[in-house]
Amino acid sequence: MSEPKGAARQGVRTACGSDPHGNDGRRLVAWLHIVVPRGAVPTATSRCVCGRDRSAIGRARVLALIDDHTAHRDTCPLRNPQEGRAAA
Structure with missing residues (x-):
């Protein structure tokens, strides 16, 4: 087999824009999902994420x-999070 030629060998450039939501350090840890259908x-x-x-x-x-x-x-x-002896 020979090496790929042209664009396949050079790779494809992609435009990665900035994240419109940003990263403010927050993340989902726990969530509550409630469904109340009418008449049901x-x-x-x-x-x-702790396993609950x-x-x-x-x-x-x-x-x-x-x-x-x-x-x-x-x-x-x-x-x-607990630190020290209480965590052990």
């Missing part, structure tokens, strides 16, 4: 999961 049973899912993955079906359980998801913000090891 509501569902919700709470996920976090919970779901709920029904109004009362969805409301409880919303409260639990909110409380997880204070206890998540990724949002609140």
Whole structure:
């Protein structure tokens, strides 16, 4: 086999514009997805990159999961890293 000639050998130039959203250092850690179809049973899912993955079906359980998801913000090891002996 011979080496490619022309553009294939030289590569193709691409125009990479700047990211319109920028990188302000923020990233998604946890998210809550709630679905409430008209006339149907509501569902919700709470996920976090720490490994948390919970779901709920029904109004009362969805409301409880919303409260639990909110409380997880204070206890998540990724949002609140502990240092020193407490981490061990």
